[in-house]
Amino acid sequence: MYSEKVMEHFKHPHNLKEIHNADAIGKVGNPTCGDIMWCYIKVGKNEKGEEIIEDIGVKTFGCVAAIATSSMITDLAKGKTLDEAMRLTRDNVKDALDGLPPIKVHCSNLAADALHDAIKNYREKKKV
Amino acid sequence: MRVYMDHAATTAVDKEVVEAMKPYFSEKFGNASSLHQFGQEAKEALENSRETVAKLINAEPMEIIFTSGGTESDNMAIKEIAWINKEKGNHIITTRIEHHAVENTCRFLEKQGFKVTYLNVDKFGLVNPKDVEKAITKETILISVMHANNEIGTMEPIEEIGKICREKKVIFHTDAVQTVGKIPIDVKKMNVDLLSASSHKLYGPKGVGFLYIRQGIKMQPLLHGGNHEFCLRSGTENIAGIVGFAKACELAKRDMKKRAEYEKRLADKIVKEILQKIPESWLNGHPEKRLPGNVNFRFKCIEGESMLIHLDDKGIAASTGSACSTKDLKPSHVLLAIGLSPVDAHGSLRISLGKDNTEEEVDYLIEVLPEIVSSLRKVSPLWKGD
Numbered sequence: 001m002y003s004e005k006v007m008e009h010f011k012h013p014h015n016l017k018e019i020h021n022a023d024a025i026g027k028v029g030n031p032t033c034g035d036i037m038w039c040y041i042k043v044g045k046n047e048k049g050e051e052i053i054e055d056i057g058v059k060t061f062g063c064v065a066a067i068a069t070s071s072m073i074t075d076l077a078k079g080k081t082l083d084e085a086m087r088l089t090r091d092n093v094k095d096a097l098d099g100l101p102p103i104k105v106h107c108s109n110l111a112a113d114a115l116h117d118a119i120k121n122y123r124e125k126k127k128v
Numbered sequence: 129m130r131v132y133m134d135h136a137a138t139t140a141v142d143k144e145v146v147e148a149m150k151p152y153f154s155e156k157f158g159n160a161s162s163l164h165q166f167g168q169e170a171k172e173a174l175e176n177s178r179e180t181v182a183k184l185i186n187a188e189p190m191e192i193i194f195t196s197g198g199t200e201s202d203n204m205a206i207k208e209i210a211w212i213n214k215e216k217g218n219h220i221i222t223t224r225i226e227h228h229a230v231e232n233t234c235r236f237l238e239k240q241g242f243k244v245t246y247l248n249v250d251k252f253g254l255v256n257p258k259d260v261e262k263a264i265t266k267e268t269i270l271i272s273v274m275h276a277n278n279e280i281g282t283m284e285p286i287e288e289i290g291k292i293c294r295e296k297k298v299i300f301h302t303d304a305v306q307t308v309g310k311i312p313i314d315v316k317k318m319n320v321d322l323l324s325a326s327s328h329k330l331y332g333p334k335g336v337g338f339l340y341i342r343q344g345i346k347m348q349p350l351l352h353g354g355n356h357e358f359c360l361r362s363g364t365e366n367i368a369g370i371v372g373f374a375k376a377c378e379l380a381k382r383d384m385k386k387r388a389e390y391e392k393r394l395a396d397k398i399v400k401e402i403l404q405k406i407p408e409s410w411l412n413g414h415p416e417k418r419l420p421g422n423v424n425f426r427f428k429c430i431e432g433e434s435m436l437i438h439l440d441d442k443g444i445a446a447s448t449g450s451a452c453s454t455k456d457l458k459p460s461h462v463l464l465a466i467g468l469s470p471v472d473a474h475g476s477l478r479i480s481l482g483k484d485n486t487e488e489e490v491d492y493l494i495e496v497l498p499e500i501v502s503s504l505r506k507v508s509p510l511w512k513g514d
Contacts, residue, residue, distance in 0.1 A: 010437065011441065034457070061508045061510050064434055
């Protein structure tokens, strides 16, 4: 059912952790459908002075696809500017994993949403 | 190590069953309806099989109709009784924990104008016979309650329910797919009118089952054609499959007590050790009134498919009631019916043991499962412990 890449990320996921002094947290998902993802980000600056994802962690309650997409989103987002990270889509996640079964594609959406939610929360906090 | 602990899903065909079936593929391959000797030897095998199967449930041979499996038997029983009796009434009573073959057949009949009551169960999955009695109306033409639940193993009070149905003169069907060959069944004592069974749940081949129809119950075929099976189920008989099923029934009758005691002992060990080793874990289903080899746990804060794939990686085959593992992404209707929240239903694990599971395999499961649950909890946002 799942690609080798998905199974690899599921068995040895990257950055599935909480970040205790995170700059922001994004929380998505619902218990009925069975996937919940919390995305923690630490924001730093690169040499150009742009805000980047310095560190990222995700905690996930969910199936193989949920855990694999969570791991992949952290790989894709780490080191990117916030704008670049906001432009990451479910297709980026799905393609990086060599595809997902059709009924599991929503998990890749959730991973991207969790990241975007974190960035949005960070930016809202800064405005205040 | 490859460890199969999903016997409620299906079982390996017993070697003796395979041997019994072999002659009927290329040597004794005749059509049982043919008048020549090829046909007649097939017919003889068919009728001998019918007798053997009938003995397992204390039925008369002509009360056994061979089908393609449990699903066909359930469909035939419920649809045909409904359609034959629709002038008398249009109400069917069943439960919230039936197998999809019963549930979806009832939902199909609802679209045709039948009224269906889906009885609630208690937190162990038990149906209360008093609820059955209260639900009966002048319009009730059929009651269908499963003998034991395939997910949580709970065994229903079929004899009591059957007695009520007999008193109120309502036809009573039971889906006994999970119990035939595993626990003693006496259709006369149980007051059942129709009973569904499936070969591949008791070390027989897939693609064969039976429907028991008590003499005197008016029935018509689901499958029309050459009038096989006493004009009730047309289609050239799957003699090899039927012979295999009969052999499986014969072995089940012979070894029933031994198998049940053995499987229960192993299951009890799993329950005791896992509930002790894994915090925030519970047993789903009734602690005593359950199928001998059935174990169903729920573990807080983790999801079932992830658990299953980790177990699979370790060579262990099991199953789950999690939504993520189903085609329609809905959590198990059985677990929701016993009062679990969707989140808790997602964290369920079903282990169903069989006659060939060993103590070594059970010890292996007990060794690897706690680590899997712990590693999934570490990455779960819902788990606040260690």
